[in-house]
Amino acid sequence: MAVTPIKKIAGALDQASPVKFREKLIYKAPLEIPEVNKRFDFSPVIKVLEYNDLENDYWLRSKKKAFILQLKYGHTGILLIHPETKESLAYSWFAYNCKPPFGIPKLPQNCAWLCNTEVREDYRGYGLQKLLIRERLVILHQIHRTKEVYTDVMKDNLPSRKNIINMGFSECGIYYVLSLGIRRFDYLSTKWGYWNKNKEHPPV
Numbered sequence: 001m002a003v004t005p006i007k008k009i010a011g012a013l014d015q016a017s018p019v020k021f022r023e024k025l026i027y028k029a030p031l032e033i034p035e036v037n038k039r040f041d042f043s044p045v046i047k048v049l050e051y052n053d054l055e056n057d058y059w060l061r062s063k064k065k066a067f068i069l070q071l072k073y074g075h076t077g078i079l080l081i082h083p084e085t086k087e088s089l090a091y092s093w094f095a096y097n098c099k100p101p102f103g104i105p106k107l108p109q110n111c112a113w114l115c116n117t118e119v120r121e122d123y124r125g126y127g128l129q130k131l132l133i134r135e136r137l138v139i140l141h142q143i144h145r146t147k148e149v150y151t152d153v154m155k156d157n158l159p160s161r162k163n164i165i166n167m168g169f170s171e172c173g174i175y176y177v178l179s180l181g182i183r184r185f186d187y188l189s190t191k192w193g194y195w196n197k198n199k200e201h202p203p204v
Helices: 005-016 064-073 130-145 158-166
Strands: 017-029 043-050 075-083 089-096 111-119 148-154 171-182 189-196
Touching: 005 089, 005 171, 064 075, 075 111, 075 130, 130 148, 130 158, 148 158
Parallel strands: 111 148
Antiparallel strands: 017 148, 017 171, 043 075, 075 089, 089 111, 171 189
16 A cells, blocks of 8 residues: 555654654463474574674664664564575564563563564565564573563554464553653653553454
8 A cells, every 4th residue: 555645744743753652452472482484495593683783784783773772771682694695684672671662661570572573675474573483482481481471563563463463472452652752862751551451452
């Protein structure tokens, strides 16, 4: 569907506005580690994201400011790297025993939150998002022994919602979030939220 000029302007105003309201669909991860069907002819290198990765890869370099802030918050980033070209293919993050993700006001006690996943455009459709979900659950369930893992998705992001549901995640209500200020400055921003765990999701 084409994006009209009006929608572009509305989106730009929303990004610039110091006040934002979001309805985030919340899903809870299964306790069993889901399997992933391989749809690519190579085995990506899986590694934890480090500061030097932001200098060595031009795609990641463009996200440097946001990533440095996430590292400062204590979030853990996971990278998929092509074994031959050494370029990054996708990344994802999770928050555990640290500050919550940018769009979530507060984490429940003793739980983890999957957040901020992106796959490079040339490698979309190969199941890399599912692989990143699986690898984070391996770390959280088998290493950290975390029993409660959640993630949030915007209702219009149908591909991500379908992937999450196919991976065995279950609906866990809607988080209503009101944010005020500039996200990258802690002292200039704040968030309020209400998580209605019984609220049904709109159909996929």
